[in-house]
Amino acid sequence: MFTKPEQFAAANKASVDAMLTLANTALASAERIAALNLNTARSMLEDGVSNAKAMLGAKNAQELFSVQASLAQPNLEKAVAYTRSVYEISAQSKEEVSKLLEAQFSDFQKQVFALLEKAAKSAPVGSDVAVSAVKSAIASATSAFDTMNKAAKQVADLAESNVAAATNATVKAVGATAAATKK
Secondary structure, three states, X not given: OOOOHHHHHHHHHHHHHHHHHHHHHHHHHHHHHHHHHHHHHHHHHHHHHHHHHHHHOOOOHHHHHHHXXXXXXXXXXXXXXXXXXXXXXXXXXXXXXXXHHHHXXXXXXXXXXXXXXXXXXXXXXXXXXXXXXXXXXXXXXXXXXXXHHHHHHHHHXXXXXXHHHHHHXXXXXXXXXXXXXXX
16 A cells, blocks of 8 residues: 555554544543533532522521522523533534544545556556446445535534524523512
8 A cells, every 4th residue: 555664654644643633632622621610610619609698598488489589590591501511512522523534534535546546557458447436436435424424414503403492492481480480
């Protein structure tokens, strides 16, 4: 496959670079998730203390229920914001990994086509049918990969819009419940 040591070294370097990029992407995502979790934990602790003080300050059961109802909406909104942040980090990581894999697949495809062209030039007469069949198979595989990639992106977009609609509906429903409880 490689006719010169330089080609082999270049291919190895490209593989190592790709793996390093993949590892850096994973670590960056983990770092962002860890920071989000730490900030969320800090915020939950502060909110918990504040909420406990507010509930302890209630003078009767009606006031306690009113305080609890008023705390439900902000807590739900924070939970939804956290979930959205996790989803965004995951989606960005997926996108970066997808781009890397697409680039690797494209490079592999180019190498295979280059090898086929080289083999076709030195192949015996009449083997052009076999070379054409292999090229056709590779083109079909590429088309299938592209179709699968587009379908996966459409599913991800649909899921994202459904999650957004569901979370917005949940926030509105809790808000309406909280408003009804206050009356």
